[in-house]
Amino acid sequence: MGIYNEGILGFFRGKVGRVVGSVVRGVHYMKGLGDVRADNPTQAQLDQRLKFALMTSFLRPLHGLVKTGFPAGKTGLTSLNKAMAANLNEAITGSSPNFSIDYSKFTYSKGNLQKPMGVSIDGAENSRLVYNWENAGASAGTDQLTLLVYNKTKDLYVLLPNAAPRSATTYTLQLPLDFSDDLVHLWLSFVAADGKDVSDSFYMGSLNVM
Incomplete structure (x- = not known):
């Protein structure tokens, strides 16, 4: 644990909340901690990962069709990104963990x-x-x-x-x-x-x- 005695502008060493203070060769440094990934994802997160993996697997062999059907353009999104956005929430059916592709709603173009x-x-x-x-x-x-x-x-x-x-x-x-x-x-x-x-x-x- 870190201790500081001079208010928010004071020097300190150790960890205070999500901030770490240190001294290297007489120079004081302060840095924030990065986000900590949850060790226990929610069921909704697990389901989304299953759906994402399922759709990615189905789309991968269709790379050529998807590249033509969803041109990347100037949006910054790749063709695969666009195809995933069009299909992920519309073309997957079933209940966790038994999701499947709804072919009637799938689109490649x-x-x-x-x-x-x-x-x-x-x-x-x-x-x-x-x-x-x-x-x-x-x-x-x-x-x-x-x-x-x-x-x-x-x-x-x-x-x-x-x-x-x-x-x-x-x-x-x-x-x-x-x-x-x-x-x-x-x-x-x-x-x-x-x-x-x-x-x-x-x-x-x-x-x-x-």
């Missing part, structure tokens, strides 16, 4: 381009998916289609940027053949031909691959 419209999907034999959409609205037909497929059973992703122009209105995606009979989750989005803008990603639901 947010922007000003026309959202996908009139979207439908059909499964075809040999692990193929047939996508259809409308070339409608204010966006250009040159916007490029981006596809995301997630196989939860195998914990594998299929990512396909620049799959087709918006004007094509259809695209057939060949999945790995061993995806047959697996349930997959599906998203799509559009990116401007010059890469300077994106649409919001659109969750198309899930289906069993044929």
Whole structure:
């Protein structure tokens, strides 16, 4: 414990509250103690750490899509920071400690381009998916289609940027053949031909691959 006798302006040695006084080679020094990290985090803090780890794990393989879908810009936030902010409180469901991703609310892209419209999907034999959409609205037909497929059973992703122009209105995606009979989750989005803008990603639901 420190003792001081000359009020707030006096010299002292030792610890007084959160301040430490010392003398080195005749020079008096005073410094504040740093914040002490709590040894016993609250349940809310533990839950937030679990959610953060879960979303980070899901986003990490999507680095390329996230970099395009959430451009860093001049805000000081990285693309991953933006994606975490968009998904952390919206796209996680369940009760502690059994949290999971709510795929219907997950997004990898947010922007000003026309959202996908009139979207439908059909499964075809040999692990193929047939996508259809409308070339409608204010966006250009040159916007490029981006596809995301997630196989939860195998914990594998299929990512396909620049799959087709918006004007094509259809695209057939060949999945790995061993995806047959697996349930997959599906998203799509559009990116401007010059890469300077994106649409919001659109969750198309899930289906069993044929």
